Amino acid sequence: MRRIIPLTLVFCAFASAISTGSLARSQGAEVAGSWEKRLLAVDGKSWREGFSLALELASLPAEEGAAIAHSVYPRLRSSDTRRQILKGFYYTVPYPLHARLHPRILDILHLGMEDEDGKAQEWARDFLKMLTFRDFEGRGDDYRRFREEVRGLPLDDVVSRGLGLWMERTAATSGSVSRELDLLGRCWSTFRDVPAAREAALELGFPERLFGWAHGADAQRAVKALRVVGHLRLGEELLRQSILPLLEPGRLEEVRTAAAAALEGEQNGWAVDALLGALTSAVAEKSGGRGFIWACAGSLGRIGEKKVIPHLVALIELDGTYDTVYGVGYFGLWRLTGVSYDESHDGVFWRSWWEENRGRFGGNVAELEIPALGRQVR
Numbered sequence: 001m002r003r004i005i006p007l008t009l010v011f012c013a014f015a016s017a018i019s020t021g022s023l024a025r026s027q028g029a030e031v032a033g034s035w036e037k038r039l040l041a042v043d044g045k046s047w048r049e050g051f052s053l054a055l056e057l058a059s060l061p062a063e064e065g066a067a068i069a070h071s072v073y074p075r076l077r078s079s080d081t082r083r084q085i086l087k088g089f090y091y092t093v094p095y096p097l098h099a100r101l102h103p104r105i106l107d108i109l110h111l112g113m114e115d116e117d118g119k120a121q122e123w124a125r126d127f128l129k130m131l132t133f134r135d136f137e138g139r140g141d142d143y144r145r146f147r148e149e150v151r152g153l154p155l156d157d158v159v160s161r162g163l164g165l166w167m168e169r170t171a172a173t174s175g176s177v178s179r180e181l182d183l184l185g186r187c188w189s190t191f192r193d194v195p196a197a198r199e200a201a202l203e204l205g206f207p208e209r210l211f212g213w214a215h216g217a218d219a220q221r222a223v224k225a226l227r228v229v230g231h232l233r234l235g236e237e238l239l240r241q242s243i244l245p246l247l248e249p250g251r252l253e254e255v256r257t258a259a260a261a262a263l264e265g266e267q268n269g270w271a272v273d274a275l276l277g278a279l280t281s282a283v284a285e286k287s288g289g290r291g292f293i294w295a296c297a298g299s300l301g302r303i304g305e306k307k308v309i310p311h312l313v314a315l316i317e318l319d320g321t322y323d324t325v326y327g328v329g330y331f332g333l334w335r336l337t338g339v340s341y342d343e344s345h346d347g348v349f350w351r352s353w354w355e356e357n358r359g360r361f362g363g364n365v366a367e368l369e370i371p372a373l374g375r376q377v378r
Contacts, residue, residue, distance in 0.1 A: 044078030054088020066104035079117040099193035132162035156196035181224035188231040230262035260295035264302040294327040301335030317347030
């Protein structure tokens, strides 16, 4: 038997729902109004405060923050403040800034793309470029088609789709490859911040194509390809096979330098011996120039293996020129020891420093002696 609910109860429930909905809308309008006042208060006065507020706004629940941004953005008179809205939704702190991956970021960037101010459009295009791996010129048909094609797609799918289109554009060996590599190089942080980008790059065969260019006859293309390789965080086997041969003497200097720089990062501890050997040869046997020396030292510093400190000190003692006093001291030893570069920090300084501070490192590292690499500069 059906239960009959008194009409008065139905009416009360309906009235309560209306009241609750009205209250929610009222509170939402109050929150939006509060944000509008805060942003208008700094409009055109302080980009730092504008950026700080934008970061806070972007940290709200995604739909709420995006709705407020869409409401307030057109009311901001300063292009500088409007640009901070775009930046705050794209990036997040702490520094160094990383991509926030806000679910509504494409809609927020659309505000910039539709902005009449050229600088705001430029910022929106630059942020959009890092998510799509393509360069939109203005607000023409190309951008409008893109908006329709990705409507409703998750951000990860948009990024993967952009990489696929990049691979299609570079399939033919044409003059556009160099330009496309430049574009990809400007998107390096996407590979750092967006796991889907690295996954898609591997699935699409990015490493094979990049290494093909790296070992090709076009030195400029090789260098650009190697710069991208360094941001993909590839595994040891692939890098050992494709990068280490490029460190050998006889290769073009700019290619060797780019190959050494591509090995930076904690995950490449396996490459320490190869980098140290190449660096020692460059300094002791003059088999490499300043750029190569600095790239090797920089990668060793970023890899972070403390055991190389005594060897780097020996290289400064051996050479004693700006190439090592600055290049090895700043790019290598500063990162490993925390000691800021100074032009007075020659081999004598570093030997004394090691003797006084080796105990800080403990274990096997503290027991290491500075090796004798040959005739030392006095």
